[in-house]
Amino acid sequence: MRSDTSKLGFILLLAPLLIWLLTLIILPHVGMFIVSLREKVGIREYETGFANYAVFFNEPLYWNTFARTAYMSITATFLTLLIGFPIAYYIAKLTRGRTKTTLFLMCLIPFWVSELVRTFGWMILLRETGVVSSFLQYAGLTSAPIEFLYNDAAIMTGLVYTSMLFMVVPLVTTLDSLDDSLIEAGYDLGGSSLSILREIVIPHAMPGIVSGCIVVFMLSLGNYLTPILLGGKDSLWFTGLIYSQFITRFNWELGSAFGFLLLGLSSLIVFLALKLSGQSLGKTMGR
DSSP: OHHHHHHHHHHHHHHHHHHHHIIIIIHHHHHHHHHHTEEEEETTEEEESSHHHHHHHHOHHHHHHHHHHHHHHHHHHHHHHHHHHHHHHHHHHSOOHHHHHHHHHHHHGGGGSOHHHHHHHHHHHHSTTSHHHHHHHHTTSOSSOOOOOSSHHHHHHHHHHHHHHHHHHHHHHHHHTSOHHHHHHHHHTTOOHHHHIIIIIHHHHHHHHHHHHHHHHHHHHTOOHHHHHHHOTTSOOHHHHHHIIIIISOOHHHHHHHHHHHHHHHHHHHHHHHHHHTOOHHHHTTO
């Protein structure tokens, strides 16, 4: 009797999660996949096949745009890790008490407002009449306004800024569990700071590094607002193509195919990255 009650309680606890997964993730994706297999051959006449997927591979603009988006997302992930790791290490190992809490909260502050507001903030800073250009003119470093928007550097800045928290949090959590005595032992045995970082700190932090990189990469790859607003309408971001097919051209069939290709190709990139790093999802999740 007690066993049946425990099973019932476990099912009831899982029910909200299962309903959420089924109604908001699984069913919409199944519906989108079915739509992606339809090809218009006339007014309200469709054929079933993979013609929409073939369009992606037969049109250089589409797969070149995806390749560019993937490259930019990987670069943004690397830069986020490069900047976020020292910040996370400082918070986790070199601060204590109220200072640690304050620094961690400072990482959270930008996310108290929406991504749209944060992106508009960068537009105010980087536009031709913005803060940065005005300061350079005031300092005499340039004689005319400079437009810092609508280029890859602006997109990269926005992607790194919007993703930083998702890199810092898993790194802080992982590095917090690193015993300080291991680092002290490394120094006692004559190790340099670089060798201790390479042999002790990074291997211990690898699950946090991998989980942070996966989240940042997926967020960057699927980002729409930041590339469009900071890079302009000609930013050539794959999510922009998906939006164009759905909203501008009303071609839901091709847009659905692009959406599934984005999901599949990004999952493939993550799988290859896990294999190259010698990690697995189980290790990353701490199992």
